[in-house]
Amino acid sequence: MPLALEQLWTGNPDSCHSFLLEIATRSVGTYPVATWFTIMLPYKYCWFYITFMVFLHYDLVFAQFPRQCTTQQALLSGECCPGLFPLQSPDPNDQCGSTLGRGQCAPITIDSHPHGPQYQLDGQDDREQWPIRYFNRACRCNGRFYGYNCGSCKPGWVGDNCDQQSVAVRRNILDLNQEERRRFIEAMDLAKNTIHPDFVVATRHFAEIIDPVQNTTNFENISIYDFFVWTHYYSVSKTFLGQGQGSAGGIDFSHEGPAFITWHRYHLIQLERDIQALLQNPSFALPYWNFAIGGNQCDICTDDLMGARSNFDSTLLSPNSVFSQWRVVCENVEDYESLGTICNNTRGSPIRRNPAGNTARPMVQRLPEPEDVALCLEVGLFDTPPFFSNSSESFRNTVEGHPSGQYDPIVRSLHNLAHLFLNGTGGQTHISPNDPMFVLLHTFTDAVFDEWLRRHNVDSSQYPLENAPIGHNRQYNMVPFWPPVTNNEMFVSAPENLGYAYEVQWPSQTLSITEMITIAVVSALVLVAIIFAGTSCIVSRRRRKNEAFQPLLAESYPRYAEDREENTQAV
Ligand SMILES: O=C1C=c2cc(C(=O)O)[nH]c2=CC1=O
Numbered sequence: 320m321p322l323a324l325e326q327l328w329t330g331n332p333d334s335c336h337s338f339l340l341e342i343a344t345r346s347v348g349t350y351p352v353a354t355w356f357t358i359m360l361p362y363k364y365c366w367f368y369i370t371f372m373v374f375l376h377y378d379l380v381f382a383q384f385p386r387q388c389t390t391q392q393a394l395l396s397g398e399c400c401p402g403l404f405p406l407q408s409p410d411p412n413d414q415c416g417s418t419l420g421r422g423q424c425a426p427i428t429i430d431s432h433p434h435g436p437q438y439q440l441d442g443q444d445d446r447e448q449w450p451i452r453y454f455n456r457a458c459r460c461n462g463r464f465y466g467y468n469c470g471s472c473k474p475g476w477v478g479d480n481c482d483q484q485s486v487a488v489r490r491n492i493l494d495l496n497q498e499e500r501r502r503f504i505e506a507m508d509l510a511k512n513t514i515h516p517d518f519v520v521a522t523r524h525f526a527e528i529i530d531p532v533q534n535t536t537n538f539e540n541i542s543i544y545d546f547f548v549w550t551h552y553y554s555v556s557k558t559f560l561g562q563g564q565g566s567a568g569g570i571d572f573s574h575e576g577p578a579f580i581t582w583h584r585y586h587l588i589q590l591e592r593d594i595q596a597l598l599q600n601p602s603f604a605l606p607y608w609n610f611a612i613g614g615n616q617c618d619i620c621t622d623d624l625m626g627a628r629s630n631f632d633s634t635l636l637s638p639n640s641v642f643s644q645w646r647v648v649c650e651n652v653e654d655y656e657s658l659g660t661i662c663n664n665t666r667g668s669p670i671r672r673n674p675a676g677n678t679a680r681p682m683v684q685r686l687p688e689p690e691d692v693a694l695c696l697e698v699g700l701f702d703t704p705p706f707f708s709n710s711s712e713s714f715r716n717t718v719e720g721h722p723s724g725q726y727d728p729i730v731r732s733l734h735n736l737a738h739l740f741l742n743g744t745g746g747q748t749h750i751s752p753n754d755p756m757f758v759l760l761h762t763f764t765d766a767v768f769d770e771w772l773r774r775h776n777v778d779s780s781q782y783p784l785e786n787a788p789i790g791h792n793r794q795y796n797m798v799p800f801w802p803p804v805t806n807n808e809m810f811v812s813a814p815e816n817l818g819y820a821y822e823v824q825w826p827s828q829t830l831s832i833t834e835m836i837t838i839a840v841v842s843a844l845v846l847v848a849i850i851f852a853g854t855s856c857i858v859s860r861r862r863r864k865n866e867a868f869q870p871l872l873a874e875s876y877p878r879y880a881e882d883r884e885e886n887t888q889a890v
């Protein structure tokens with residue numbers, strides 16, 4: 320719901336106070352002290368207080384773009400280059416921290432290579448050549464500075480000057496102790512209930528982003544976790560064809576192509592960094608769920624982790640889990656598609672999860688096996704033409720969940736199978752991140768990718784430059800992230816380049832059938848050779864032994880008998 324700005328213009332202290340209360344309620348996690356002050360504030364001082372709040376957090380009142388860039392003026396200028404004033408720079412004209420040498424406003428580079436044949440509606444979709452429909456200039460940060468206004472540091476660097484290294488260690492959630500589990504769940508819940516301090520989301524397509532009648536723009540505040548859900552929804556939503564004409568598929572900026580890996584990698588980094596900033600703890604790390612354990616049990620669906628099954632409704636979460644209180648965003652996909660709207664911050668139903676409960680699809684009632692991971696890690700090529708869900712001998716397609724590249728609408732493995740196993744909110748692409756299992760499922764998928772990079776020692780030339788589905792080419796800016804970030808930038812080893820590392824015990828490598836046959840044949844040959852050598856040895860030793868008891872010359876035998884006779888007589 321948009322903030323009731325009209326309340327302010329009445330000049331009535333009551334209205335002013337309720338306006339402030341609305342802001343405070345939405346930002347209770349981000350600005351707890353401000354919330355407390357608001358509640359305690361005598362009405363007559365409301366206007367002094369609002370001036371103070373705007374000065375402190377001037378970005379709070381104005382609005383997946385930085386709040387400062389969602390004014391009509393910014394949209395019409397095509398420039399999104401916010402400055403660091405007043406919190407970090409004393410200069411009100413600062414753009415991108417240029418007054419402190421952190422960055423400058425520069426043209427955005429876009430990918431101009433051809434895309435694959437899946438999408439044929441070029442010119443229709445706001446997300447093409449992202450983010451050029453909205454902005455053509457953004458902050459370009461120097462050195463290790465980073466962010467929409469160059470006010471933060473590149474992943475892996477911290478400190479006022481971004482000169483201290485920091486690596487967050489992502490661990491198996493089952494290896495966390497009780498206190499670590501509690502802290503992780505608390506952090507997730509805080510992210511679910513805290514308004515994103517920097518970003519807002521568009522609730523209309525570009526053609527309607529400015530409302531000329533109301534003289535406003537169509538953006539909304541959203542919580543940090545719901546922002547994470549919204550970005551996934553926006554990346555997979557269909558192309559709107561116009562009022563009354565519905566929407567068209569053939570487009571997915573984050574699945575069924577090479578960007579599946581790089582897109583979800585940045586998606587997780589964004590959430591991890593947002594939570595690090597929220598907690599003011601740069602070592603906060605998202606854990607992972609090793610879903611490749613086979614069987615039909617969800618080992619982390621317990622109340623101290625991701626929530627047990629409810630006793631009252633087997634498709635809901637137990638009331639003892641905080642996640643049973645979470646409400647889903649972006650669930651009215653049919654409405655968005657027919658009305659030409661975009662998901663907003665409205666929350667609806669609770670999370671549904673019914674692991675292994677899909678009797679209609681027995682294939683998805685079992686989790687992937689450890690061998691599936693071991694085999695996947697052995698695939699030598701990152702991706703293969705047509706860089707889609709039917710690519711064969713492709714590491715990306717294998718880990719995404721189309722085994723051996725034989726596209727089959729029924730068969731799923733690894734990542735896709737883990738989603739479908741959840742059998743509820745987490746199994747439906749438009750809303751899946753609403754279930755926090757999504758985070759842990761994807762950190763594990765990302766861990767497999769990082770291990771694959773390490774084992775195969777690849778460079779970015781393995782990532783397709785062109786002819787991948789739209790949004791999936793190497794130099795494409797991933798939709799809808801801001802500041803613009805290419806697939807290429809995520810195709811690097813995490814510990815050295817992205818500020819996080821995984822602690823994982825990988826299943827031992829399995830042998831291929833050819834390798835097993837070769838080993839069996841060689842072993843059999845070696846065994847035969849040993850037996851032959853051993854037998855020859857025994858035979859020749861026996862022969863030598865026998866020879867030792869035989870007379871050296873045939874005629875000496877009577878002489879030997881004579882000698883024995885002589886010796887006997889002597890005795
Ligand atoms: O959220 C997702 C849900 C998915 C379901 C499938 C499938 O293979 O049917 N794949 C999915 C990917 C997701 O990201």
Ligand SMILES: [Cu+2]
Pocket residue numbers: 734738761
């Ligand atoms: Cu997924």
